[in-house]
Amino acid sequence: MIKIYAPASIGNVSVGFDVLGAAVSPIDGALLGDCVSIQSADRFSLSNKGRFVSKLPAEPKDNIVYQCWELFCQRLGRELPVAMVLEKNMPIGSGLGSSACSVVAGLMALNEFCDRPFNQTELLGMMGELEGRISGSVHYDNVAPCYLGGMQLMLEENGIISQSVPGFDNWYWVMAYPGIKVSTAEARAILPAQYLRQDCIRHGRYLAGFIHACHTQQPELAVKLMQDVIAEPYRTRLLPGFAEARKASQDIGALACGISGSGPTLFAVSDRLETAQRLADWLAKHYVQNDEGFVHVCRLDTAGARKLD
Numbered sequence: 001m002i003k004i005y006a007p008a009s010i011g012n013v014s015v016g017f018d019v020l021g022a023a024v025s026p027i028d029g030a031l032l033g034d035c036v037s038i039q040s041a042d043r044f045s046l047s048n049k050g051r052f053v054s055k056l057p058a059e060p061k062d063n064i065v066y067q068c069w070e071l072f073c074q075r076l077g078r079e080l081p082v083a084m085v086l087e088k089n090m091p092i093g094s095g096l097g098s099s100a101c102s103v104v105a106g107l108m109a110l111n112e113f114c115d116r117p118f119n120q121t122e123l124l125g126m127m128g129e130l131e132g133r134i135s136g137s138v139h140y141d142n143v144a145p146c147y148l149g150g151m152q153l154m155l156e157e158n159g160i161i162s163q164s165v166p167g168f169d170n171w172y173w174v175m176a177y178p179g180i181k182v183s184t185a186e187a188r189a190i191l192p193a194q195y196l197r198q199d200c201i202r203h204g205r206y207l208a209g210f211i212h213a214c215h216t217q218q219p220e221l222a223v224k225l226m227q228d229v230i231a232e233p234y235r236t237r238l239l240p241g242f243a244e245a246r247k248a249s250q251d252i253g254a255l256a257c258g259i260s261g262s263g264p265t266l267f268a269v270s271d272r273l274e275t276a277q278r279l280a281d282w283l284a285k286h287y288v289q290n291d292e293g294f295v296h297v298c299r300l301d302t303a304g305a306r307k308l309d
């Protein structure tokens, strides 16, 4: 049997709408992500378990892991008789790249099971296609970091989908999921169709500057540039308590704070464990709304999706 774990990810990282993403893992060793196991069988089956199993679509064929199997078989040119099990540990509509976790774990499990008939780029292309079915348009900023690890910049040119960007090794990423759902498709639909020229210029400066700051390892510059003029100003109204939590995070000493993906998860960055812990405590008390919510102090997950023993 092969079992694949695929980690949570932060789409956009504030500054790179649809083109920048980061994989994260809790520092306490908890597995914040989905797992898919696969073994040979007489015929195809998919079963589901895990904390958020009840939130999966009622129709089995609507489960994105079923669609992973279907697409993989289509591309392979034959039907694979395998038994797959999805461990749905990630809340759906959380901003933590929940569907990406399932897609990445599902496709990687299939590819490993078949001794890797598809290379990394081909597999990532399939991951983007499936993610696009869910949110309405192809964007790789969750699947790429989830699959490849670290911080990933989408290039989509010259046969390259994504390349990694160096992060800051001493940064903690505090992830606070309030326990409510925000649909990615809806959070995309409320964005303007057109932007002012001044916002386009600021967006270009922030993203280019942030990538430059990462490559030249200038953390103070990087945090100043982690600003979102594309989505956050419009999405804040979908996120109860976000503005207050952002302000409190800044007061506590966060270097940066933003919406993870399309929300409602909030991320806050600190280079000190003690501050990260204080941020986590405040967010657990004030941003989390119910028993399904949680807060984790994380680091960048540089390994990405991987086999578990």
Ligand SMILES: Nc1ncnc2c1ncn2[C@@H]1O[C@H](COP(=O)(O)OP(=O)(O)OP(=O)(O)O)[C@@H](O)[C@H]1O
Pocket (backbone or CB within 6 Å): 055, 056, 057, 062, 063, 064, 065, 091, 092, 093, 094, 095, 096, 097, 098, 099, 100, 102, 134, 135, 142, 182, 183, 184, 185, 261, 262, 263
């Ligand atoms: N295995 C799966 N995991 C997650 N969502 C799934 C899965 N299979 C099907 N879906 C459907 O995909 C949609 C996912 O919604 P959405 O993109 O808003 O969530 P998400 O992937 O958690 O978002 P985000 O990327 O912000 O974390 C839901 O309609 C859900 O029912």
Ligand SMILES: N[C@@H](CCO)C(=O)O
Pocket (backbone or CB within 6 Å): 011, 012, 017, 018, 019, 095, 097, 139, 141, 142, 184, 187, 188, 231, 260, 261, 262, 263
């Ligand atoms: N870039 C996507 C990420 C969704 O998780 C968005 O913000 O809509």
